Amino acid sequence: MAKIQLNGKKITIKSNFSIFDLIERYKLINKKIAVEYNGEIIPKTYYKKKILKNNDKIEIVHFIGGG
């Protein structure tokens, strides 16, 4: 178990949980998203390698309507 912050909200995840597992949980596989891990942008190829730990801060963003 670990407690992380996702998009400003505290969530609990299982241990040995990767960024890939996280985006799978939110049904975002193959969606146009970008992930920021503790302030650093993580390329897609690293999603499986990056294991989340307590107090990590994750931001997942996507495109919305805008002018």
Place this chain on the structure above:
Amino acid sequence: MKKDIFKIGNKIINSRLIVGTGKYKSFLETAKAVKASGADMVTVAVRRINIIDKKKPILSDYLNPKKIIFLPNTAGCYNSDEALRTLRLAREMGGWKIVKLEVLGNKKTLYPNMIETIKSTKVLVREGFKVMVYCTDDPILAKKLEDNGAAAIMPLASPIGSGLGIQNKLNISLIIKQSKVPVIIDAGIGTASDATVAMEMGCDAVLVNSAIANSKKPILMAEAFKSAVISGRQSFLAGRMKKNLLASPSSPKKGLI
């Protein structure tokens, strides 16, 4: 006649009307309006995903980024760091490099902060971005942006979402005259004829959001803008007649009974 091509960097853009995707009632309306406008480039914003409601539809369910060029913007950013963070995330998301930089200076007027804008342009150009820059209509600052590698200069016609049309035609003309990169009117266009005027003045393109989205019939207005931009461009290329103080009859005098 030479083909009239509009390019940002090396990328050919088919339509000189770029549309925003904000303020619509639904994604379906957004998609229909984009289609009616004929635009092949649309601006989009970068925001957090909704983690509460996983099933909520998202923009890219309605607009295919493979068919339409997404132009990520930095709307809502008030300093260089926020803008850079947003565009780096956008690049990771989309993989493309053409972006719209917009660093705001005031919440009420949404007027650009040109000091932070120039600072951000320099960094983004160094990082390989093709930066289209929302800016004031000051010709000196516009030149400064071009000198720092901006891929397009995007002066405001009037404040974002105001619909007041081109307030300072002289400044816009000066910017058009001096610029070697495309000049695109961004913000303040209120109705189709404003877009025609901008194009007749020699702008390379216009960017429109509120004038379409906030009209009573957005899809019809999108179509109106499509024609308006084409008309304005054709009129510019055709070259208007000279203005005369006095009348000049259109029918010949010879053979008058």
